[in-house]
Amino acid sequence: MIRAIYIAPVVTKENTILSVGSMAFDSVSTPEGKRESALGGSVNYFSIAASPFVPVELLAVVGKDYPQAELEWLNTLGISTSGVKIADGDTFHWVGDYCDDLNEAKTLSTFLNVFEHFKPQLSEKQRLSDYVFLGNIDPDLQHSVLDQVEGPKFVGCDSMNFWITGKLDRLKALLERIDLLSINEKEAMQLTGKKNLVDASEQILKMGPSVLILKRGEYGAMLKTREQTFLAPAYPIKTVVDPTGAGDSFAGAMMGHLASCGLSRDLARKDSKAFHSQLRQAVLMGCVMASFTVEDFSFDRLRSLTGDEFKARLSSLRSMIEIDSSSALDSLSWRKNV
Amino acid sequence: MIRAIYIAPVVTKENTILSVGSMAFDSVSTPEGKRESALGGSVNYFSIAASPFVPVELLAVVGKDYPQAELEWLNTLGISTSGVKIADGDTFHWVGDYCDDLNEAKTLSTFLNVFEHFKPQLSEKQRLSDYVFLGNIDPDLQHSVLDQVEGPKFVGCDSMNFWITGKLDRLKALLERIDLLSINEKEAMQLTGKKNLVDASEQILKMGPSVLILKRGEYGAMLKTREQTFLAPAYPIKTVVDPTGAGDSFAGAMMGHLASCGLSRDLARKDSKAFHSQLRQAVLMGCVMASFTVEDFSFDRLRSLTGDEFKARLSSLRSMIEIDSSSALDSLSWRKNV
Numbered sequence: 001m002i003r004a005i006y007i008a009p010v011v012t013k014e015n016t017i018l019s020v021g022s023m024a025f026d027s028v029s030t031p032e033g034k035r036e037s038a039l040g041g042s043v044n045y046f047s048i049a050a051s052p053f054v055p056v057e058l059l060a061v062v063g064k065d066y067p068q069a070e071l072e073w074l075n076t077l078g079i080s081t082s083g084v085k086i087a088d089g090d091t092f093h094w095v096g097d098y099c100d101d102l103n104e105a106k107t108l109s110t111f112l113n114v115f116e117h118f119k120p121q122l123s124e125k126q127r128l129s130d131y132v133f134l135g136n137i138d139p140d141l142q143h144s145v146l147d148q149v150e151g152p153k154f155v156g157c158d159s160m161n162f163w164i165t166g167k168l169d170r171l172k173a174l175l176e177r178i179d180l181l182s183i184n185e186k187e188a189m190q191l192t193g194k195k196n197l198v199d200a201s202e203q204i205l206k207m208g209p210s211v212l213i214l215k216r217g218e219y220g221a222m223l224k225t226r227e228q229t230f231l232a233p234a235y236p237i238k239t240v241v242d243p244t245g246a247g248d249s250f251a252g253a254m255m256g257h258l259a260s261c262g263l264s265r266d267l268a269r270k271d272s273k274a275f276h277s278q279l280r281q282a283v284l285m286g287c288v289m290a291s292f293t294v295e296d297f298s299f300d301r302l303r304s305l306t307g308d309e310f311k312a313r314l315s316s317l318r319s320m321i322e323i324d325s326s327s328a329l330d331s332l333s334w335r336k337n338v
Numbered sequence: 339m340i341r342a343i344y345i346a347p348v349v350t351k352e353n354t355i356l357s358v359g360s361m362a363f364d365s366v367s368t369p370e371g372k373r374e375s376a377l378g379g380s381v382n383y384f385s386i387a388a389s390p391f392v393p394v395e396l397l398a399v400v401g402k403d404y405p406q407a408e409l410e411w412l413n414t415l416g417i418s419t420s421g422v423k424i425a426d427g428d429t430f431h432w433v434g435d436y437c438d439d440l441n442e443a444k445t446l447s448t449f450l451n452v453f454e455h456f457k458p459q460l461s462e463k464q465r466l467s468d469y470v471f472l473g474n475i476d477p478d479l480q481h482s483v484l485d486q487v488e489g490p491k492f493v494g495c496d497s498m499n500f501w502i503t504g505k506l507d508r509l510k511a512l513l514e515r516i517d518l519l520s521i522n523e524k525e526a527m528q529l530t531g532k533k534n535l536v537d538a539s540e541q542i543l544k545m546g547p548s549v550l551i552l553k554r555g556e557y558g559a560m561l562k563t564r565e566q567t568f569l570a571p572a573y574p575i576k577t578v579v580d581p582t583g584a585g586d587s588f589a590g591a592m593m594g595h596l597a598s599c600g601l602s603r604d605l606a607r608k609d610s611k612a613f614h615s616q617l618r619q620a621v622l623m624g625c626v627m628a629s630f631t632v633e634d635f636s637f638d639r640l641r642s643l644t645g646d647e648f649k650a651r652l653s654s655l656r657s658m659i660e661i662d663s664s665s666a667l668d669s670l671s672w673r674k675n676v
Contacts, residue, residue, distance in 0.1 A: 031533070052672045078673065195369070198576045219557040222574070229658045231571035236560070238536045260671040277662040284661065285670075307672040314670070320567045321659050323622065324615040332623075332652070333598040334390045334645040335416065 015259040018126050019046050020059040020145050021135020021158075021248070022115060023066065023084070024092040028297065029099055032241045038298035039070060041092065042135035042158065045245035048302050049252025049289045050133075051077040052310070053260040057126050059083040059145065061118045063091040083126060087114040102240050103217035122148040131259040133251060134178070136160050139170035146177055153264035156180040156255050157209075158247065164191050175208035179265050182213040182251050185222075197222070210268060211279060213254070213286075215247050223283045225268075228276050232283045235291035235317045242297045246290040249302065253289035257282040288314045353597040356464050357384050358397040358483050359473020359496075359586070360453060361404065361422065362430040366635065367437055370579045376636035377408060379430065380473035380496065383583035386640050387590025387627045388471075389415040390648070391598040395464050397421040397483065399456045401429040421464060425452040440578050441555035460486040469597040471589060472516070474498050477508035484515055491602035494518040494593050495547075496585065502529050513546035517603050520551040520589050523560075535560070548606060549617060551592070551624075553585050561621045563606075566614050570621045573629035573655045580635045584628040587640065591627035595620040626652045 021043030027036045047056040056079045062071075064086060071081045092115040096105040120141060127150050134142040136158040146155065157178045163171050164187060171191075175181060181204060185197055194200040197214065201224040204212050214222040218240075223230040261278045268275045288310060295301045359381030365374045385394040394417045400409075402424065409419045430453040434443040458479060465488050472480040474496040484493065495516045501509050502525060509529075513519060519542060523535060532538040535552065539562040542550050552560040556578075561568040599616045606613045626648060633639045 054673070196576055196578075198574050216557065219554065220569075220571075229574065231558075231574070231658045233569035233571065236536050236567065236569075238534055240534075257670075280661055310672065311670060318661060320569045321661065323618055323656060323659065332595075332649060333392075334648065335392070
């Protein structure tokens, strides 16, 4: 006789990332061409890159000129745009040039427009977010978002030279409140005044965050915690069409994976091995996502990206760093000391 | 009853590397200081770095001003200097500056001196070398060394922008005769006219060598064969005192390991997996050796380097690229296609 067994429903609350940043029009020149007023902005790239992993709550402001259909497209990806304020005026507009150096944009113009009066207001639901990513905006705004969130599990943050120069004190105060900082190598040195990446990263880890991501452009990223260093190469691609959004989509896939695993700062204490293993995976996923992003202007490549394509490239990148553990140190012949 | 078993002695011919290149005095300025007429030269760095792995036969020319004691010191490392010609005149002298960019030396002066009339003449023993490394010298001299060697198992070669510009045809002819080419990223693009590293490396592999090492300065090295790509990061160190010789000592440790394993071009055909596994190990060893080299001026750091130090850093570098295979692609959650 088969007895009916009552199985209690498991209430799974899907981990959501709350992300704040800019939605923008980007006019970009690169060695591969030019695009006028393409869709962009840090929180756009971040959210689109995170959306295959977890739902995203997006906090931003756009002008009346931002296409409604594009907001609706985000919704189809599991990105809630209820936190996107549509303000009177034009959307933030950035004009940049990568013709001299694909690793570093030259900003030609910045039109803040409606972004100038952006004051993120969180809904009740958003206040309860477990995962938060503070895109690269004014540290005051980043503080204000964090002030409104109740007990998040893990907070990531991006910043840039502009804020290191202009609002260093507020940025430093923010570092004490976050778990993960993502900046590029030069910015790490600028933030700490150190000439060397090892020194700079050790210094930053003393400032607050327990996880530091140093973005290295075409060379990938370095992950630093107080216990470990992980060096992840960029996926080598044939043609970099437009580097815009590489860092933001890197962060999106990384945070997306971490949220989907339920990683938290508690895990770092309880199981450092699992914590670091997830972080390393997440960094590789960030590298893979960024490699797709730069293959076309705007986030056009991400629009068509499939899970199979992502997995294939992740698998390929993994194979490019693998070392045969059997031919490890034992096989090292060292005849004598020099 | 225990019967005596006759065990035939295994005749092991220790694999030796024949290496040709410059022995020099280097006067170098770096952000960390200045050294006048320090010992240097590509074949010095190469041989010292290879010597912990296998014996080295060195082919070079020095002037009467080169310290005899330093040649004797090389001998204590298992480096034969019977192929070092002591000519009338002064030793090759290079004056360089890394103050603007640690990744690229600015050559201030080059005094060829006795090097101008260098004509490598191989001994009978040297002609039978299984492993050959042609350091960065005039392609005509590289050809002449190769002309004198009888059926080597594996030939590596270094070159630079100067020869790509000045002797492209001779360099291209040389590429058809070698197994491994080691150059830096910029030189790879210059050699092929390609703007992209992936394209450039594919092109170079069509020119002859089956193994390409692209040196990336502080970012490590990329290994390319027709089948595989391996991305090796540089070991992150606190203070780069003098980058001189990084590439040569990288090549030395790499070729040293390959020779000690008995790697040959035949292995590539017979057991591609073993071939690539050894290559990857060798590239990591190159990265580790280079990281020690740059910690002091000249090859001063290599003078005191112990096998334990080398192994510890190799182990550390390996840990910085390791991915937990159990948390592999299966754990990737991808909710839907974007």
